Amino acid sequence: MPAKKKKGIQTVVFENPPVLTSWASIVGPKEGEGPWGGDFDWILEDYMFGEDTWEKAENKMLRETVKLALSKNNLEPDDAEILLAGDLLNQVISSNFAARELGMPFLGLYGACSTVAEALLTGAMLIDGGFCERIVAATCSHHHTAERQFRFPTEQGTQPTPSTQWTVTGAGAIVLEFLGVGPRITSATIGRVIDMKQNDMTDMGSAMAPAAADTIKAHFHDLDIPSDYYDLVVTGDLAKVGMAILERLLVREGLTPKPNYSDCGVLIFDESQGVNSGGSGCGCAACMLCGPLLKKMVKGEINKLLLVATGALMSPTASYQGETIPGIAHAVAIENY
Amino acid sequence: MGMPNPDKLKKVEAEEYDTLVQQLKPKPAIFKNCVWAFTVGGLICVIAQLITNYLLVSGMSGTDASAFTSVIMIFLAAFFTGIGIYDELGKRAGAGSIVPITGFANAIVASAMEFKREGYIFGVGARIFTVAGPTLVFGFAVSVLIGLIKVFITS
Incomplete structure (x- = not known):
């Protein structure tokens, strides 16, 4: 079949x-x-x-x-x-x-x-x-x-x-x-593990940005939709450093990130909270989605959301053995019907 | 002309990416960090010197005064680690609070506090030197080496 x-x-x-x-x-x-x-x-x-x-x-x-x-x-x-x-x-x-x-x-x-x-x-x-x-x-x-x-x-x-x-x-x-009222998951892109040989254990954004770019590119390419299809494309936790890099990478791929692109790691904290580049962790994308983002979808302020959650597949043991930090990103399209 | 070597292409791609990363990555505020490190590190030394002077004036011998000063400084660092102040200081001072003996005390007490939840044997006992361990191992190794050199020179 x-x-x-x-x-x-x-x-x-x-x-x-x-x-x-x-x-x-x-x-x-x-x-x-x-x-x-x-x-x-x-x-x-x-x-x-x-x-x-x-x-x-x-x-x-x-x-x-x-x-x-x-x-x-x-x-x-x-x-x-x-x-x-x-x-x-x-x-x-x-x-x-x-x-x-x-x-x-x-x-x-x-x-x-x-x-x-x-x-x-x-x-x-x-x-x-x-x-x-x-x-x-x-x-x-x-x-x-x-x-x-x-x-x-x-x-x-x-x-x-x-x-x-x-x-x-x-x-x-x-x-x-299967049944119910609410926003729906219409499509999803399964990411590849991408490693651009970054090895700085204090910089996960640079390790993950290429994976996010790869998945976003694949998503738009596979579905053949214009780059302004979504009201918001939001990455998981690239934070300031990773977000700046991703914006460059997307432009290279012919996708326009602005103005509908943001990152949960940049959004979740205020500059004054002493978080350096921004937030990270599984909870970063999860609570931004289950808090403000879905709330905005229910209100109709966002109708088409692409969540691209990013992960740095970092292991201290592997890093001490000289390994680099691979990244992964999965995209989930959530839309109001 | 043959096919391009895929490994070589990947390497070039990674190098190009690294150039982009280095361009966009914010640089640490080196001057500010140095001023902080100098000031905090200097203050720690001044405090230690004041303690030494006080002990000397109180009639202690030079060797004893140095040893007591170290003990007092270690106690102070442990105390301020315990009440959660030393790590806040370290965030700003960097090497200024890591390099003096107080930084060493901080590394050991922080580990002890951190791993207490895994019990006294497998937690505190096994992991108290997680961070300070390398300093001890290589410190001991170098001291033995220097001792041997001294034996050869003097004999």
Whole structure:
């Protein structure tokens, strides 16, 4: 049987576009103080969330976000067929342990900070493929768990560079259904792993920008749509450095990024918040989507959104062994019908 | 003319990309960072000198005063790490607060605090020198080497 829902080389177009029926976001205190503080469902007072370790707090954030997203539709975790989730920690523990407590059938994903798009496109394919009717796509990150895993102990006095990014403390969960009311996922482009031999562990934007350019180019090429088709093309967490590079790369590919292009890592914080290049982490794209972006879609301020979540597939072990940092980006088109 | 070598093409592409990255990447504020490092690093040394002078005036011998000063400075760095101030200082001062002995204390205390949640054996015990470890290992190695050189010269 031919793959009739595939278009071009790496894009899928949904026959019955799955519906985002509800969603929820939880963010940390710093994100709450940012420019979109009023658009998130829940702002944590501190980084511990009533737990005794940051890892447990991150797990709880994911769990509570999934429950909150379902409860908006008066649903319980048992009512969803699959949880698709991932995070940044080794062995994706935040997701695994959240799934343990939620008791839902679970597929763990790892796409670094691109996870929200990976979960959404996988879920959309499962639904449009006729395998299930309701899934939850979720992801999270926590500033302190990421710092200690990828960088230094948090109390160590290290100096950040201007390209350093601040890992977002935040979680986002989306209920995706075959039937319902809400914006729909119309198509998705599965990204390739692109490595342009960048090896600066304090600069993820430069490592990820080529992957974002590759996926965006593939998306427009596969679907054969004009570069101003979307009201907003938003990348996950390229931040200021990566965004500036991507704009150049897109122009080279004959796509015009302005004025409908932005980046969640640039948007989520204010310049004055001391985040250097901007935000990063799975939670960055996830809570911007499940907070302000989908809110704008419901209001009709955005009708066609292309979310290009970006991930730096960085491993400290591999970097110390001399490996470079590969990047990946997945694109999900969300449209009001 | 044969086909272009794909590996070579990839290398050229990566080099071109790196040129673009270096163009667009903001440079660290070197002058500002140097002023901060000089001021903070200098202040730490002045504080240590004041302590030494005080100890000397109090009648302590030179060697003892130096040792006590180090102990006091290490305590202060550990204390300010514990209450969450030293890392804020380090963000601005960079090498100014990393290079003095206080920076070394900060690296050890920060690791101890960080890994306490994994318990005293596999957390604090196993990982307290995660950051400071290289300094210790190579510090010891060099001290042994210098000791050996001294033995050869004096014998």
